[in-house]
Amino acid sequence: MKKEVMTVVKNVEIADKLYLLVLSGASYLAPGQFLQIKVPEYTLRRPFCAADYDEKNDFLSIIYKVVGGGTKAMTKFEVGQKIDVLNCLGNGFDLSKTKKPLLIGGGVGIVPLFYLAKELKKQGHEIISVLGYPCKDQCFFLEEFSKLGKVYISTDDGSLGVKGNVLDILKTEDIEYDEFFACGPPIMLKALSSWNSNGQVSLESKMGCGFGACMGCSIKTTKGYKRVCKEGPVFKIDEVIFE
């Protein structure tokens, strides 16, 4: 955990209600780690996974969806504005064992997978991504993922790619991999857990503190109670007890 003051470099809408926020002055954080952003006038910080990290410029990118007052207020962040951030939170993905990774993302859960994909590519891995979006208008990072490797797409309404969800793709396509890395809505992760147990999932949760003090985000696992913010947000999928 590092408490840092970052500067807004960019804050733009990239798809319906989805914004890209680029911050400078950020320490390195690993793929899957997250940050807690202080939004003026709001008490609790807002947690976001890193979408990208540019080591050369100390630029950290996140993508956020406007879902309530806090994220709406974030759309007002102006270039040059100083932001109070707790950085380098959580554990991040374990990249040490995979020889043939598969990335599976749903909705805004695709965000941390982009940074992960870049890191895996850097390590010499072939990148295969299965990405599920609500509809064509809410697609983002398509071009970026395509540049890194093979991409399978699903949309709930069929406006792009396969009509359905990522599971529909995984069950029909014969994709070769040894370990998957997933992030998405709870219903998707639960379905994934009954489909295959050899993977890691990054969980989303509302949080109080983001660094293990308040127990606001505790989940049940096969190894006892774990805090999404501290022992996670990345867990082995077979350890998570999905409610």
Next chain:
Amino acid sequence: MKKDTQVKLFGKILDNPIIPASGTFGFGYGFADYYDINVLGSIALKGTTLNERYGNPLERVCDCPCGMLNAIGLQNPGIDVVLNEELPKLKKVYSKPVILNIGGHSFDEYIEVASRVGGNPQILCIELNISCPNVKEGGMQFGLDEHLASKLVGEIKKVSKKPVLVKLSPNVTDIVKMAKAVENAGADGISLINTLVGMRIDLNTAKPVISVKTAGYSGRGIFPVALRMVYQVYEAVNIPVVGMGGVSNAFEVIEMMLAGASAVMVGTENLLNPFASKEIIEELPLAMEELNIDSLSEIIGKSHRV
């Protein structure tokens, strides 16, 4: 002139009056990764029950104007694990005695937990949580009924080898009545306030945000309420009062002490800024300088004397 920040609590000298409040600091050692926690006056540990508890389902926390809601529901590993594992871990990074906060659902549970503490030298006192609003089976019920509260405090005093600090709920009509009742039952001190019961509703789903619907409101917004109760209780009792509720800076610590607090707990602020307690301790001598205060212990309850 050097500023004297020392205060006394139950005969022990604390280097300063700042104590992270129960439930906002875990079992303390986690914060040692961020700074040397030996600067803290003491630490109030996460509320502990007889057996391990998961607590309430998610969502357990929610943002609010000037504060937050929480309904953790006393998640903790149980008293034996706290005594045998958590306290030794804390001892490695914190050399001072700490406050063990205990919760329960029945007389028997509270009594059993208090007995197991024994004379453990790492423990300064027991903080009896009779004010947790987030546990279905009870907790707060003891803090809302002065007869139940007195009876419980009396029973705990019989078995406890440590001073008993009773943590009161603000969710009562007459806080002074409660304070006097627990003092008469033998309480060695009173800490207040716990959280105020509140709730929020999700505008999109029309459902309460928190899984168990209601939750405890804490944070900067409750400071004036807490200060008022500390003031009233100090006036009514002859045992030390530990003040807490929305404290976020050194000036508010001083305000709490002027109202009557012998020590001051910092809660929600630790969750928003992990360095909050440390920063408040560093600001204290500067705030004292500005207000021309030489010794903190001399200002306890001063607002009642001027």
